[in-house]
Amino acid sequence: MKLFVLALTAALLPSAAFAQSAVDPVNRIMEVSKARWQSTEGMAPDYFDGLDEEFTKSFAAVYREAAKYPAYDEGDSPFDYDVITSSQDGCPLKDLTVSPDGEKDGVTVVAVSFKLWTCAPDAESQAKVNELKFDVVMENGKPLISDIHRLSEGKWDTLVGEMEQNIELGKKGAQQ
Secondary structure, three states: OHHHHHHHHHHHHHHHHHOOOOHHHHHHHHHHHHHHHHOOOOOOOOOOOOHHHHEOHHHHHHHHHHOOOOOOOOOOOOOOOEOOOOEOOOOOOEEEEEEEEEEEOOEEEEEEEEEOOOOOOOHHHHHOOEEEEEEEEEEOOEEEEEEEEEEEOOEEOOHHHHHHHHHHHHHHHHHO
16 A cells, blocks of 8 residues: 555656746746846837737637737737836836735735835835736646736726726727
8 A cells, every 4th residue: 555655756846846837927927027027129029929828719819819909009018018117117127026915716826025116216116016916717737727807096907907908999990
């Protein structure tokens, strides 16, 4: 019996070692964010380059539909700002934290905080902390991001909801 338990444990260890957690896709997105704000030289990676690897099928479908209505005529992004930092300007990210913040109904919330304005001239801007919440679900055995929420004026928004709203506005504009 001991031999069986030992063999079973040995067989399961490799799969447990490679099991992904809900913070993994969020960490990868935050690495992209750090790279984007670290340097202004060259082409920065885009959060949605890994659309099919980091995001759920439903998120990817909404993004692709929203991309049909780009923020700029010559662009291919539905956004005219950085969706993680909620800004067009900023400094290299500082004091970045990523941690699970509970699970409900199959959705794990991953909380993120960071300082974006540490190079600003005033202490108030330097001290400002940006907060995000990522909804992560298991899809085909892999943790994937299903939505991103940013804290704005004391309320949590939804990136999927923003894209859906942009799709509706884009469709109305195309009909005129």
